[in-house]
Amino acid sequence: MTVDVSPGGLALPSYGRPRGVHPPLDFTGYRSTALRHPKQPLVLLPQRLTEVTGPLLGEGLITPADTDLTSGHPGEPQGQRIILAGRVLDSDGRPIPDTLVEIWQTNAAGRYRHSREHHPAPLDPNFTGVGRAITDAGGNYRFITIAPGAYPWGNHHNAWRPAHIHFSLFGRAFTQRLVTQMYFPGDPLQPIDPIFNSVPDPRARERMVARFDIDLTQPEWALGYRWDIVLRGQHATVFETEVDDHD
Amino acid sequence: MTEGITPSQTVGPFFAMRLPWPDGPFVVPEDTPGAITIVGRLYDGAGNIVPDGLVETWQADPDGRFAHPDDPRGPSAAGYQSFRGFGRCPTAPDGSYRIVTLQPGPLPALDGQGADREVTEAPHLDVSVFARGLLDRLVTRMYFPGETAANDADPVLRSVEDPRRRQTLIARAEPADPGDPDGPGAVLRFDIRLQGDGETVFFDV
Numbered sequence: 001m002t003v004d005v006s007p008g009g010l011a012l013p014s015y016g017r018p019r020g021v022h023p024p025l026d027f028t029g030y031r032s033t034a035l036r037h038p039k040q041p042l043v044l045l046p047q048r049l050t051e052v053t054g055p056l057l058g059e060g061l062i063t064p065a066d067t068d069l070t071s072g073h074p075g076e077p078q079g080q081r082i083i084l085a086g087r088v089l090d091s092d093g094r095p096i097p098d099t100l101v102e103i104w105q106t107n108a109a110g111r112y113r114h115s116r117e118h119h120p121a122p123l124d125p126n127f128t129g130v131g132r133a134i135t136d137a138g139g140n141y142r143f144i145t146i147a148p149g150a151y152p153w154g155n156h157h158n159a160w161r162p163a164h165i166h167f168s169l170f171g172r173a174f175t176q177r178l179v180t181q182m183y184f185p186g187d188p189l190q191p192i193d194p195i196f197n198s199v200p201d202p203r204a205r206e207r208m209v210a211r212f213d214i215d216l217t218q219p220e221w222a223l224g225y226r227w228d229i230v231l232r233g234q235h236a237t238v239f240e241t242e243v244d245d246h247d
Numbered sequence: 248m249t250e251g252i253t254p255s256q257t258v259g260p261f262f263a264m265r266l267p268w269p270d271g272p273f274v275v276p277e278d279t280p281g282a283i284t285i286v287g288r289l290y291d292g293a294g295n296i297v298p299d300g301l302v303e304t305w306q307a308d309p310d311g312r313f314a315h316p317d318d319p320r321g322p323s324a325a326g327y328q329s330f331r332g333f334g335r336c337p338t339a340p341d342g343s344y345r346i347v348t349l350q351p352g353p354l355p356a357l358d359g360q361g362a363d364r365e366v367t368e369a370p371h372l373d374v375s376v377f378a379r380g381l382l383d384r385l386v387t388r389m390y391f392p393g394e395t396a397a398n399d400a401d402p403v404l405r406s407v408e409d410p411r412r413r414q415t416l417i418a419r420a421e422p423a424d425p426g427d428p429d430g431p432g433a434v435l436r437f438d439i440r441l442q443g444d445g446e447t448v449f450f451d452v
Contacts, residue, residue, distance in 0.1 A: 013317055017451065022255040023382035030257075032380030035292035036441050038449050043407055045386065045450035049354050050373045053315035054305060055333035091252050104265035114261040116299075130265040166259060168266060173317065174305050174373055175452055177384060181256040198382050199254040207253050230251045 012052045013234040015175040016091065021204050029194035031155050047175060054173040058100040058134040067133045069105075069145035070126075077127035079108025079146035081222040084210070087139040088169060090176070091233035095139025101229075102132045102168040103143065110149030110163075119151050144222065150189055162189035162196060169229060176231040183209045184225070255384065258377040260299050263337050267301075271335035274304065274348035279329065281309070281349055284434040285389065285418065288342040289376065292442030296342025300378035302439070304334040304346050304389070306371070311352030338378075348372075353397055369397035369404065373452075376439060386450045389437045390417045407448055415440070415447045 025037035045051065065071050070081060088096045106112050106129060109121040113128055129148075133141040148163045164181040171177065183190060190196050190209070199205045207230070216224025258266075275282055285304075289297040307313055308330050312323040327349070336344040354368040369390055376385040390398050398404055398417060407413040418435040439447050 011319060018252045021252045025381065025383060025385075027382060030380070030382065032257075033382060034380075035295075036297070036378060036380035037292075038385070038446055039292075039442055040412070040446050040448070042449050042451040045388075045403060045452045047452065048356050048368060049313060049318060050305065050307065050368075050371065051452055052317050053313040055331065056315065057333065102265050104262065112261045112264065114264050117261060128264075132265070166256075166262065166265070168258075168262075172315075174375075177303075177375060178253065178255060179258045179262075179377055179384065180253055181259075195256060195382070198256075204252075204254045207251065208256070229253045232252060 012047070012049065013173070014047050014052070015173065015232045015234055018232060020201055021199075023198035023200070027194070027198045029155075030198055051174050054170060054176065056098070056172070057170060058098060061100070062132050062134055066131055067141075067143050069103075069129065069131045069143060071144075072128070073126040075126045077107065077124050077146050079124075079127075079149075081144070082147050083142065083144055083216055083218065083222050083224045084165070084182075084227065085140065085142040085216055085224070086210075086227040086229065088135050088141065088171070088229050088231065089139055090171070090231050094233075095135070095137075096171055096176075096231065097135055097137045097139055099135050099139075099172065100132060100170050101135065101141045103130070103145075103165050105129045105145065105148040105165040106151055106163075108146050108149050110151035112151075121149070121151070147184070147223075150187075155194060160189050160193075162187040162193050167229065169231060171231040173234070178229070178231055180229070181208060182227050185209055185212055255382060257379060257382050258301060260379045262301060262377070263299075266335065267337045268335065272344075272346050274306070274332065274334040274346060275327075275330050277347050279349065282347055283350055284423070285346040285348065285372075285437055286434050287344060287418075287437040287439060289338050289344065289378070290342065290438065290440045294443065296338075297378055297441070298338055298340045298342055300338040300342075300344075300376060300381075302334075302336050302338065302344040302346070303375040303377075304348070304372045305375075306332055306348065306373065307351040307354055308332065309349050309352050311354045311370075350391060356402060366402050367397065367400065369394050369401035371401075371403075374437075374439070376441070378441075381441075385441070386452045387439065387447050388416050388450065389435075392418055392420050392435070403450075412446075412448050415445060 111121040210225040210227035334346040418437040
């Protein structure tokens, strides 16, 4: 594609601005938002070169062992072994290949391996709880790990986080950067978790929940869960149309 | 067009298990000729430091180009080796972060009407902030103090009407050693205030 840099000719992709999808920055149910959300309104940033490009990370960064969280230790970790697989897509349905996926999670007992974690549940010498993958040409990622546990937190009396796995994604552009959490189906803690319920639209909330997949499940070995991640879509438009919604 | 998008969730208190990389703060190696150091602290609405945040930066190279297929001008002829464009640094127990990089070049942009359509964006970094208590990423920009004319003409800075708020987007030059103001190795300070007095301008990108 040859595009010259002249008025009317600097054709850049633009990305839809999701409305009603992401949680509000000020959310009473999650106490830590109180002093950490901006009070001034966000200023609209037109998408220009810095926003429609982004880091293309990963080549040479990861090894196959990075996708198997049950490996790399002297023995097998405690807990339910799972295969977690899915695709990274944009909202136009296009797979996003060669993009870095980073995850971290608790062990089966609900304990993070982190110095500031004080939950009195056992650490597992055979589980660290971090992984990373690069999507393939079809946008697919795949991890082997163990099912994380629920854990208590100090947000309110008897507060427990539902089991979840943290995900960090880049996509292909700065606009597509996303950090989120993946939840498990049928978890009774989801309806009472402020972080899960900070997402206003119940249908959007359900998109954070993986589904059990018997076809991904491997006999005598591991349960399969499938979870697709959808990032903002790209629409090839001429640069100037972006300016129109600036007012 | 937003149908089906996966919602954001907080990075939580334990992202440091995975996200920091040993060389994350180094957009270029520290001994790269012309390397600059950006330092700053992250503050909450009570003026307290935020020791569990994550700052990421993304920027053009010194020629104002991106090694990315959606930069229609193609990669820089100079081919800045070891320049990653991307920096990532968790905040320390004192709320500080540090990024070592090269100053980006200005960028062409199309804006406005008629003869004023062709404008230039002043050198800048796009900055993402993640933390416990942030349910979604915050986005801001860092501009350079030595670029007064370019900053005055920058369409994004101009879109921030309050001049005091605009100043929150411009780093300050300070000596690397505050006890030796004439000493070598000046750094750029870019503090980020999430809320309250001097609240940083954040963007809807």
